[in-house]
Amino acid sequence: SQQGEEDPQALSIQEGENATMNCSYKTSINNLQWYRQNSGRGLVHLILIRSNEREKHSGRLRVTLDTSKKSSSLLITASRAADTASYFCATGSILTGGGNKLTFGTGTQLKVEL
Amino acid sequence: KAGVTQTPRYLIKTRGQQVTLSCSPISGHRSVSWYQQTPGQGLQFLFEYFSETQRNKGNFPGRFSGRQFSNSRSEMNVSTLELGDSALYLCASSYPGGSYNEQFFGPGTRLTVL
Numbered sequence: 001s002q003q004g005e006e007d008p009q010a011l012s013i014q015e016g017e018n019a020t021m022n023c024s025y026k027t028s029i030n031n032l033q034w035y036r037q038n039s040g041r042g043l044v045h046l047i048l049i050r051s052n053e054r055e056k057h058s059g060r061l062r063v064t065l066d067t068s069k070k071s072s073s074l075l076i077t078a079s080r081a082a083d084t085a086s087y088f089c090a091t092g093s094i095l096t097g098g099g100n101k102l103t104f105g106t107g108t109q110l111k112v113e114l
Numbered sequence: 115k116a117g118v119t120q121t122p123r124y125l126i127k128t129r130g131q132q133v134t135l136s137c138s139p140i141s142g143h144r145s146v147s148w149y150q151q152t153p154g155q156g157l158q159f160l161f162e163y164f165s166e167t168q169r170n171k172g173n174f175p176g177r178f179s180g181r182q183f184s185n186s187r188s189e190m191n192v193s194t195l196e197l198g199d200s201a202l203y204l205c206a207s208s209y210p211g212g213s214y215n216e217q218f219f220g221p222g223t224r225l226t227v228l
Contacts, residue, residue, distance in 0.1 A: 030214045040202060042118070042219035088157065092214025097159070099169040100145050100208050100215055104157035 004089050004105025012111045019076045021108040023089030024069075030092045032065055033102065034074050037086045046074075046087075079112045086110070115140055118207050118220035126226045132193040135223045139186050139207030145169075146188040147217065148180060151202040160203075163188055192225075200227045 004025040013019055025032070031050045035043040049056045049065045049072070056063045062075040076083055086109050090102040119138045127133050139146050147170075148160040159172040163182035180190040186207075192199055202224050206217035 033214075033216065035217075035219075040222075040224075042204060042221045043206075043217070045216045045218065048216055090157075094213075097170045097172075098213050099162045099164060100147050100206075100213060100217065101159050101162060101170045101172070102147075102214070102217065103159065104149075106156055 004091060004103065006087075006089060006105040006108045008108060009106070010109045010111070012113065013079060015079060015081055015112055015114050017079055019079050019083070019110055019112070021074045021087050021110070023072045023074070023105050025072075025089070025091050025103075025105070026070065027091075027093050027095040029067070030094060032063075032072050033090045033092070034061075034063060034072075035088045035090060035104075037088065037107075039085075043088065076110075079110075081112050081114055084110060084112045115142075118205060118218050120203075120205050120220040120223050122223060123221065124224045124226075126228065127195050128228050129195055129197060131195050132191060133195060133225060134189055134191045135203055135205075135225075137188045137190075137205030137207075137220060139188070139205075140209070140218055143207035143209045143218070144186055145208040145215070146182055146186065147206045147208070148188070148190050149204045149206065150174075151204060151222075152200070157204075160190065195227045197227050199225065201225060 034046040089105040147162040162170040182188045202222045206219045208215040
């Protein structure tokens with residue numbers, strides 16, 4: 001079963017615009033991670049935010065986490081055509097399994113047009 | 115460092131057959147996790163191996179099994195294949211001990227069951 005729901009399911013923007021994706025999850029978490037997947041290939045780790053952090057930046061990426069609302073958002077600023085991909089949030093929670101088990105959201109398909 | 119490799123990349127089988135997929139983690143990584151990705155169910159956790167021991171298991175039938183060797187390479191096996199097993203199977207490795215770490219994914223094995 002999936003822990004997270006992502007919204008929107010699909011997003012189409014122009015190059016240079018910002019893209020915001022949201023993720024909601026169901027249980028208390030240890031951390032939340034965002035991954036990118038290009039066209040049915042392997043996933044690439046983007047950023048990890050711990051449950052005691054509220055905001056994190058990495059290059060053009062900004063992630064926020066609101067544990068009271070069980071939600072996170074990923075902002076990609078100044079988007080490029082190369083950012084076209086599916087984006088997934090993934091949570092690690094002792095309540096859904098230990099070790100490195102991640103529970104993935106449903107994903108947002110981002111299309112950046114020239 | 116070389117990334118996570120998976121073999122074969124593509125596989126076509128018929129119902130009732132069995133299949134073995136292989137994953138070689140990044141050198142030094144001792145944790146290997148397997149995920150199944152389908153359009154309907156999304157990304158689902160199969161199991162994780164750490165130091166040759168299964169550390170976590172998802173909600174899949176016993177037809178899905180795995181193992182890890184002393185060099186951290188991992189295999190997963192699916193017996194008595196069903197049409198619904200058609201999916202992209204992703205392997206991910208992680209370096210440190212502990213839990214919920216950044217995962218490094220391989221390119222996946224695309225399995226088609228006819």
